[in-house]
Amino acid sequence: xxxxxxxxxxxxxxxxxxxxxxxxxxxxxxxxxxxxxxxxxxxxxxxxxxxxxxxxxxxxxxxxxxxxxxxxxxxxxxxxxxxxxxxxxxxxxxxxxxxxxxxxxxxxxxxxxxxxxxxxxxxxxxxxxxxxxxxxxxxxxxxxxxxxxxxxxxxxxxxxxxxxxxxxxxxxxxxxxxxxxxxxxxxxxxxxxxxxxxxxxxxxxxxxxxxxxxxxxxxxxxxxxxxxxxxxxxxxxxxxxxxxxxxxxxxxxxxxxxxxxxxxxxxxxxxxxxxxxxxxxx
Numbered sequence: 001x002x003x004x005x006x007x008x009x010x011x012x013x014x015x016x017x018x019x020x021x022x023x024x025x026x027x028x029x030x031x032x033x034x035x036x037x038x039x040x041x042x043x044x045x046x047x048x049x050x051x052x053x054x055x056x057x058x059x060x061x062x063x064x065x066x067x068x069x070x071x072x073x074x075x076x077x078x079x080x081x082x083x084x085x086x087x088x089x090x091x092x093x094x095x096x097x098x099x100x101x102x103x104x105x106x107x108x109x110x111x112x113x114x115x116x117x118x119x120x121x122x123x124x125x126x127x128x129x130x131x132x133x134x135x136x137x138x139x140x141x142x143x144x145x146x147x148x149x150x151x152x153x154x155x156x157x158x159x160x161x162x163x164x165x166x167x168x169x170x171x172x173x174x175x176x177x178x179x180x181x182x183x184x185x186x187x188x189x190x191x192x193x194x195x196x197x198x199x200x201x202x203x204x205x206x207x208x209x210x211x212x213x214x215x216x217x218x219x220x221x222x223x224x225x226x227x228x229x230x231x232x233x234x235x236x237x238x239x240x241x242x243x244x245x246x247x248x249x250x251x252x253x254x255x256x257x258x259x260x261x262x263x264x265x266x267x268x269x270x271x272x273x274x275x276x277x278x279x280x281x282x
Contacts, residue, residue, distance in 0.1 A: 023245070023246045023247070023248045024050075024051070024246070025047055025050035025051050025052040025098070025242075025245065025246065026050065026051030026052070027051060027052070027053075028051075028052045028053070028097045028098055029052065029053050029055070029089055029090070029093045029094050029095060029096045029097060029098070030044075030047045030052045030053070030054045030055070030096070030097070030098035030099070030100070030245075031054075031055050031056075031057065031085060031086065031089050031096050031098070031099045031100070031145070032044045032047070032054060032055075032056050032057070032069075032100040032102055033056075033057045033058070033074060033076055033082075033085075033100065033101055033102050033103040033137070033141065034057070034058055034076075034102040034103030034104065034160075035054070035056025035057060035058050035069055035071060035102070036056065036058040036060060036061070036071065037211070037212065038209075038211035038212065038234055039102055039160060039206070039209060039211060039234045039237050039238065040056070040058070040100070040102040040103070040160075041069075041234070042233075042234035042235050042237065042238035043100055043102060043237075043238045043241050043242075044056055044069045045068075045069070045238075046235070046238040046239070046241070046242055047098070047242070047245075048068050048069070050242065052098065053070070053093045053094075054068070054069050054070065055069075055070045055071075055072065055085065055088060055089035055092075055093065055096075056069040056070065056071040056072065057071070057072055057073075057074030057076070057081070057082075057085045057103070058071060058073070058074060058103070059073065059074070059075050060073075061073065070088075070089075070092070070093075072084070072085055072088055076101075076103045076133055076137030076140065076141065077132045077133055077136070077137055079140055082137075082140050082141060082144055083144060086144050086145065086148060090148070095148070095149075095152035095153070096145065096148060096149070096152075096155065097149060097152070097153070097154065097155035097156070098155055098156055098157075098158075098245050099141060099142075099145035099149075099155070099156075099157045099158075100157075100158045100159075100160065100241060101137065101138040101141040101142070101157065101158070101159045101160060101182075102160040103133060103137060104133060104134045104160060104178075105129060105130055105133050105134065106130070106172065106175045107126030107127070107129055107130055107175075126174075127174045130174055130175055130178050131174070131178055134175070134178035134179065134181075134182065135178045135181045135182065135185075138159050138182050138185060139185055141157070141159075142157055142159070142185070142189055142201065145157050146189070146193070146199055146201070149198075149199045150198075150199055153198065154197075154198025154199050154200075155198075155199055155200075156199070156200040156201070156202065156244065156245045157199070157200070157201045157202070158201075158202050158203070158204055158241050158244050158245060159182050159185070159186050159201070159202070159203045159204075160182075160203075160204055160206075160237075160241075161179045161182040161183050161186070161203040161204065161205040161256060162175075162176075162179040162182075162205055162206065163205050163206060163207040163208075163258065163260060164176040164179050164180075165179040165180040165182065165183045165203075165205050165256075166180075166183075166205065166258070166272070179205070182203055183203050183205065183256050186201055186202060186203040186254055186256065187203075187254040187255075187256070188254070189201045189254065190202070190252070190253035190254015190255065191253070191254050193253055193254075194253065195249070195252065195253050196249075197253060200247075200248070200249070200251065200253050201253060201254055202244040202251065202253075202254070202255055202256065202257065203255075203256040203257070204237065204240050204241050204244060204256070204257045204259060205256050205257065205258050205259065205272070206232055206236075206237045206240070206258075206259040206260070207231075207232055207258075207259065207260035207261065208231050208232065209231055209232040209233070209234055209236075209237055210230075210231040210232065210233055210234065211234055214231070228261030228262055228265040228266070229261075229265050230261055230265060231261070232259060232260065232261055232267060233267075236259060236267040237259055239267075239269075240257050240259045240269050243257070243269070244257055251271065252271070255271050255272065256271070256272045257269055257270070257271055257272070258270050258271075258272055
């Protein structure tokens with residue numbers, strides 16, 4: 001049986017960060033889905049520290065008293081909830097120029113997908129849930145945010161992917177597939193918009209991050225030992241998102257940032273580049 005977690009560090013061509021930051025978040029309006037915990041919460045709070053007003057969307061409200069994040073109930077599988085989130089943000093605060101599609105799930109019943117119960121309805125329901133949230137929810141977010149930004153002077157969409165979009169996870173093929181789809185949707189929309197567009201679309205692909213989503217996973221200790229001795233922090237991922245949002249046209253539209261722990265236990269950020277023949281940078 002293979003581990004559910006990849007043990008390899010990223011490979012392939014990457015352009016090292018830091019990215020040239022040429023845009024401020026001060027006074028900008030940002031929407032973050034899945035904002036109550038983990039990476040989403042870290043992204044939202046980082047934006048606020050940079051001067052943005054943040055509207056969060058989550059299936060449950062925040063338990064923080066006097067929360068600086070304007071959290072609204074939002075199920076990303078319901079288009080009407082996503083539309084209401086955008087409408088609320090723009091009506092209360094102003095045009096949205098930052099949108100982060102962060103909401104995502106990993107359903108435990110996906111493991112051992114080729115076991116005796118491969119067609120068990122419970123397994124299949126988990127797969128469908130991941131596709132609806134991780135993939136279709138992201139596409140719906142872009143479908144709403146991009147036209148809004150085109151009509152209001154531009155902006156940036158960041159889709160939270162995963163290193164599993166680049167590396168296989170033997171016992172989580174559906175989860176990995178949804179995250180690979182996030183990268184390809186991001187790349188496709190970015191190429192559709194073009195490099196001169198005032199609307200930018202990017203993906204951030206973190207390796208395993210210290211959030212409830214990965215706690216207790218099979219093979220986690222082995223992965224940590226082979227990957228710089230620790231997990232990423234949600235703050236390190238949020239820093240990558242901030243760089244994508246503020247990088248402007250210095251970044252190739254549709255590109256993906258990989259964030260992972262290097263051999264010296266430092267957080268590494270690089271921009272994954274596709275070959276020119278496949279829509280990469282000129």
